[in-house]
Amino acid sequence: MTDEIVSITNLQKNFGKFQALSDVSFTIDRGEVVGFIGPNGAGKSTTIRILLGAIKRSGGDAKIFQKDVWQNSLAIHENIAYVPGDVNLWGNLTGGEIIDLFIKLHGKGDKAKRDRLIKRFELDPKKKSRSYSKGNRQKVGLIAALSVDAELYIFDEPTSGLDPLMETIFQQEVNELKQAGKAILLSSHILSEVEHLATKIVVIKQGKVVESGSLADLRHLTRSTITLETSQPVNSLKSLTSVHDFNATTDNAATFSADSTAINEILVHATKLGIKKIDIVPPTLEDLFLRHYQ
Structure with missing residues (x-):
C-alpha cells in the first residue's frame, strides 16, 4: 500500500x-x-x-x-x-x-x-x-x-x-x-x-x-532575530554582510536580524566579544508568509 x-x-x-x-x-x-x-x-x-x-x-x-x-x-x-x-x-x-x-x-x-x-x-x-x-x-x-x-x-x-x-x-x-x-x-x-x-x-x-x-x-528563507549582550562593544557585528536591521540598545547590547545560514559565523564573531547573554528566535510561518505577500 x-x-x-x-x-x-x-x-x-x-x-x-x-x-x-x-x-x-x-x-x-x-x-x-x-x-x-x-x-x-x-x-x-x-x-x-x-x-x-x-x-x-x-x-x-x-x-x-x-x-x-x-x-x-x-x-x-x-x-x-x-x-x-x-x-x-x-x-x-x-x-x-x-x-x-x-x-x-x-x-x-x-x-x-x-x-x-x-x-x-x-x-x-x-x-x-x-x-x-x-x-x-x-x-x-x-x-x-x-x-x-x-x-x-x-x-x-x-x-x-x-x-x-x-x-x-x-x-x-x-x-x-x-x-x-x-x-x-x-x-x-x-x-x-x-x-x-x-x-x-x-x-x-x-x-x-x-x-x-x-x-x-x-526557515532558511527568512531571518532569525538575535538579541545579544557582550563584554565588549557590539558595533563590529554591524559590518557583517549577514547582519540586517542592526539596532544597538547600548554599547554592549544589540538586536538585529540575521540570515539563518550565517548563524555560526555570527556566533564565532560574537564569542570574541565575550557573550554575556544571547537569544536567537527562529523565523515563524508568519515571517515566511509576509515575505511573499508584503
Missing part, C-alpha cells in the same frame, strides 16, 4: 479568460498534515473544490488514492471527510440530527466518538440549527467529520468562528488523526494553527505554488 494519498501535478483551472490556477503541485502522504496557506483569491478553495470533484480542472493532474478526482469522485468520497469554512445547515433540524445524518451518509461513523466530541466542543445537540451562531455551525461540521473513519480529512478554514479554546481542541483532534496515520489537508488563515499542526507547508500565490516543504526546510 502506497503512502501517497493525494497527488497534484501542474494543476490548472480557468474560469473563462481568468486563470485561477496556473501551476499547483504537491502531495500528501499518510500521517502528514499539509498546511495550505495563501490570501483570499490565491487559489486554495479552487484547488480543494477540484479535489472534491465539485469542479473540473482545466489542465494538469489530480489524484486521491491513485484515482482521478473527477472520474472517480463517488468512490473517493467514501474515504474522505470535509469541513468548509462556512457550514450551511438545515434550519429545521437540530445539530444532533444533522450530525447523525452526515455520519449516516458517510457510512463509517463512530457514535461513541460523536458523543465524546459533542461534549468536548460544548455543543447543545438538541437546539435547532437556525439558532446556532457561526461558531456552533462550524462545530457541527467538525464533529460530523471527526466522527467518521476516513483516510483523508480536508479542512478549509475549519476554525472560522471558533473561540481560542475550541481551536485548541480542534488542534488536539487533528494531532490524534496524524498519529493514527491519517492524511490531512489544512487550509487556514490562522498561521499559528498551521505552524503548530503542519508537517509540510504549501504556500500558494496567484494560482501558483511558490514554496513547499517542511517548516524546518523553509
Whole structure:
C-alpha cells in the first residue's frame, strides 16, 4: 500500500479568460498534515473544490488514492471527510440530527466518538440549527467529520468562528488523526494553527505554488532575530554582510536580524566579544508568509 494519498501535478483551472490556477503541485502522504496557506483569491478553495470533484480542472493532474478526482469522485468520497469554512445547515433540524445524518451518509461513523466530541466542543445537540451562531455551525461540521473513519480529512478554514479554546481542541483532534496515520489537508488563515499542526507547508500565490516543504526546510528563507549582550562593544557585528536591521540598545547590547545560514559565523564573531547573554528566535510561518505577500 502506497503512502501517497493525494497527488497534484501542474494543476490548472480557468474560469473563462481568468486563470485561477496556473501551476499547483504537491502531495500528501499518510500521517502528514499539509498546511495550505495563501490570501483570499490565491487559489486554495479552487484547488480543494477540484479535489472534491465539485469542479473540473482545466489542465494538469489530480489524484486521491491513485484515482482521478473527477472520474472517480463517488468512490473517493467514501474515504474522505470535509469541513468548509462556512457550514450551511438545515434550519429545521437540530445539530444532533444533522450530525447523525452526515455520519449516516458517510457510512463509517463512530457514535461513541460523536458523543465524546459533542461534549468536548460544548455543543447543545438538541437546539435547532437556525439558532446556532457561526461558531456552533462550524462545530457541527467538525464533529460530523471527526466522527467518521476516513483516510483523508480536508479542512478549509475549519476554525472560522471558533473561540481560542475550541481551536485548541480542534488542534488536539487533528494531532490524534496524524498519529493514527491519517492524511490531512489544512487550509487556514490562522498561521499559528498551521505552524503548530503542519508537517509540510504549501504556500500558494496567484494560482501558483511558490514554496513547499517542511517548516524546518523553509526557515532558511527568512531571518532569525538575535538579541545579544557582550563584554565588549557590539558595533563590529554591524559590518557583517549577514547582519540586517542592526539596532544597538547600548554599547554592549544589540538586536538585529540575521540570515539563518550565517548563524555560526555570527556566533564565532560574537564569542570574541565575550557573550554575556544571547537569544536567537527562529523565523515563524508568519515571517515566511509576509515575505511573499508584503
